Amino acid sequence: MPDTALRADTRWRAQERLVLPPLIRDWLADPGSLTARLRRHGPFRVAPRHGAIERPTLEEQAQLGRIGRRYALIREVTLYVHEQPVVEARSVLPLASLANANRSLGHMGSRSLGSELYRRPLAHRDQVWVRFGLSPSGQGPCWGRQSRFVKRGRPLLVAEHFLPALWELIRD
Numbered sequence: 560m561p562d563t564a565l566r567a568d569t570r571w572r573a574q575e576r577l578v579l580p581p582l583i584r585d586w587l588a589d590p591g592s593l594t595a596r597l598r599r600h601g602p603f604r605v606a607p608r609h610g611a612i613e614r615p616t617l618e619e620q621a622q623l624g625r626i627g628r629r630y631a632l633i634r635e636v637t638l639y640v641h642e643q644p645v646v647e648a649r650s651v652l653p654l655a656s657l658a659n660a661n662r663s664l665g666h667m668g669s670r671s672l673g674s675e676l677y678r679r680p681l682a683h684r685d686q687v688w689v690r691f692g693l694s695p696s697g698q699g700p701c702w703g704r705q706s707r708f709v710k711r712g713r714p715l716l717v718a719e720h721f722l723p724a725l726w727e728l729i730r731d
């Protein structure tokens with residue numbers, strides 16, 4: 560586990576502007592599906608914690624661009640491996656991004672959002688931010704990654720906060 564004597568910060572910073580410890584960079588810069596990578600470490604499940612139609616935060620609006628000013632489906636989940644909470648995620652799915660062929664993204668339940676984003680037509684991750692701060696439920700501080708995905712031309716945000724149990728899991 561890298562030095563955590565970092566000051567917790569709520570601001571997301573462009574990934575390329577941060578020097579990250581190698582282990583952290585290996586996970587935060589991974590271009591593939593986090594779900595697929597976690598599944599390689601043991602039994603995996605997604606536990607939805609919160610779902611509501613709300614306005615994104617001002618920071619999320621800026622990260623989404625113009626579409627961010629409208630209402631979005633906010634989805635907060637905890638990802639478990641071997642029944643250990645390893646990631647807390649908050650996704651911001653603009654309602655305008657959930658129309659037509661993208662509508663399944665708004666009805667994931669306990670299925671991983673990644674299973675839709677990494678299904679053809681593949682979503683592409685066009686920007687990544689990083690921070691060392693609290694998770695959506697207030698755990699931490701821990702490393703977090705905010706990704707902007709574009710699926711069928713429509714943007715959405717997925718923020719993943721990597722909990723201490725993850726680093727214990729991969730060390731064993």
Ligand SMILES: C=C(O[C@@H]1C=C(C(=O)O)C=C[C@H]1O)C(=O)O
Pocket residue numbers: 591592593594595605634636638646648649650667670671672673674676717718719
């Ligand atoms: C984006 C992915 O989907 C994962 C699944 C999530 C969900 O079901 O809400 C949220 C964050 C991601 O870690 C992925 O697997 O890479």
